[in-house]
Amino acid sequence: MVPDEAGPGASVLRAFDVVVCGGGPGGSTAATLLARAGYSVALFERERFPRFHIGESLLPWNVPLFRRLGVLEKLEATGPQVKYGARFYHQGTDHARLVRFANAYDGAPASAFQVKRAEFDALLLDHARASGVAVREQARVEEVLFEGERAVGVRVKVEGDAPCDVKAKAVVDATGRDALMSRRLGGRRKDPELDRSAAFAHFSGFRRAEGPTGGDIVVVTTADGWWWLIPFSDGTVSVGVVMPSSRFAKRPGTVEELFEARVAATPEVRDLLEGNRRLGEVRAIPDYSYRTPRISGDGFCLVGDAACFLDPVFSSGVLLAMSSGEMAAEAIGRALSRRGRVDAADFRTMERRYGRAIARFSRFVHGFYTPHVLETFYTESPVPLITGAVTTVLAGAVFRPSLKSRLGASAFHLASLLVRLKQRASGAGPFERATGLIE
Ligand SMILES: Cc1cc2nc3c(=O)[nH]c(=O)nc-3n(C[C@H](O)[C@H](O)[C@H](O)COP(=O)(O)OP(=O)(O)OC[C@H]3O[C@@H](n4cnc5c(N)ncnc54)[C@H](O)[C@@H]3O)c2cc1C
Numbered sequence: 448m449v450p451d452e453a454g455p456g457a458s459v460l461r462a463f464d465v466v467v468c469g470g471g472p473g474g475s476t477a478a479t480l481l482a483r484a485g486y487s488v489a490l491f492e493r494e495r496f497p498r499f500h501i502g503e504s505l506l507p508w509n510v511p512l513f514r515r516l517g518v519l520e521k522l523e524a525t526g527p528q529v530k531y532g533a534r535f536y537h538q539g540t541d542h543a544r545l546v547r548f549a550n551a552y553d554g555a556p557a558s559a560f561q562v563k564r565a566e567f568d569a570l571l572l573d574h575a576r577a578s579g580v581a582v583r584e585q586a587r588v589e590e591v592l593f594e595g596e597r598a599v600g601v602r603v604k605v606e607g608d609a610p611c612d613v614k615a616k617a618v619v620d621a622t623g624r625d626a627l628m629s630r631r632l633g634g635r636r637k638d639p640e641l642d643r644s645a646a647f648a649h650f651s652g653f654r655r656a657e658g659p660t661g662g663d664i665v666v667v668t669t670a671d672g673w674w675w676l677i678p679f680s681d682g683t684v685s686v687g688v689v690m691p692s693s694r695f696a697k698r699p700g701t702v703e704e705l706f707e708a709r710v711a712a713t714p715e716v717r718d719l720l721e722g723n724r725r726l727g728e729v730r731a732i733p734d735y736s737y738r739t740p741r742i743s744g745d746g747f748c749l750v751g752d753a754a755c756f757l758d759p760v761f762s763s764g765v766l767l768a769m770s771s772g773e774m775a776a777e778a779i780g781r782a783l784s785r786r787g788r789v790d791a792a793d794f795r796t797m798e799r800r801y802g803r804a805i806a807r808f809s810r811f812v813h814g815f816y817t818p819h820v821l822e823t824f825y826t827e828s829p830v831p832l833i834t835g836a837v838t839t840v841l842a843g844a845v846f847r848p849s850l851k852s853r854l855g856a857s858a859f860h861l862a863s864l865l866v867r868l869k870q871r872a873s874g875a876g877p878f879e880r881a882t883g884l885i886e
Pocket of ligand 1: 468469470471472473474491492493494500501502503504505506586587588589621622623624625627645687732733734750751752753759762763764765766768
């Protein structure tokens, strides 16, 4: 393995075609595809896997990506929970919305998976290894090395060793929310409307719904945020609450007390958790949304959360991370095979496609926190095109949506404007009172 060849104080070690920083879904995807295309790839991951990570509900459009990676059968063999849709409820009302992925357009698979990320991420990383990637865990990338504006490698610190330099023709920053390279690119731009924090834990003894909907993610929207309940195939469940960061920061007690108080105040969640036993601590994480203004340059690009993080309400993070990892691998592979070098211009198509996909999700995410859009979402539409198009976005079809689904999505947003007028005329309803959602 690469840095093992380093003596104390050693500087330059072996050179690779590509170095990937970070072994989450984005990094594993990029590394696997490049190695399978015949390039020499090193991946450095700071932690030792398996390690806990949040982000456990996947989308149908992940499935074809697993197939292209060659990992679908391995994943299915682990017996993950199959999820056929999502169930949304608005607290204290009888408003509910059942989403069936089978009703989505554009050929979406009818199901997706719920996964424990410790196992899932380790599976993807092992698959990268088996595909020929030189994976090194407990190896922290300290910095990306530049000659002028061109990335030429990384300085990496393997636990117990002196830092060493590894040269590469291209560097992929897949360091997640640490966003190793973002400072160099102008820092992360926070979305002030989506400044949220989350607290979450796993429970055993969950009584899921009978039948095929039992594996669905359950989302409960409240006056100032929302809950997720993600059932796993071993009978446990992931439960999390999302709220404005200001409210989280001003909590009177511990994170655990806040979580318990919130469970007690939300009958829809309290009832589902009755008799359950919490497994381990309540964890917390800021989940504000941000973007890095530029995500590529000469010899480098950013993928996944290192490039952009979008509020997790539609479970889009892993799909976006893996899809951007795939696009990065395509761009780098094409450039290396043509010129043996990767320039900023080689990432233009990726930047454009990724930017559009983020924008499509983002419009719905912002809408989710806006009363008139939330009401439109919860109201059965008389126009099947609208229902189908919303389901299509929730299934993750944001990269190449058909004209039909784009028209349907626009019709949804148009319909929400009519609801806004109605809300103005009729005064505060359950959704208007939810204006605490956006502070
Ligand atoms: C509260 C919350 C709920 C979420 N729920 C969902 C969900 O249900 N579904 C979904 O799809 N997404 C969800 N997400 C989003 C999801 O967690 C992320 O989008 C996804 O993990 C991004 O993958 P990634 O590979 O870009 O980064 P990560 O998965 O974060 O992987 C980055 C890796 O880089 C490593 N690393 C960091 N710095 C260095 C360094 N300097 N050197 C070497 N290695 C380094 C880290 O150890 C880590 O393993 C949620 C997020 C939050 C905050």
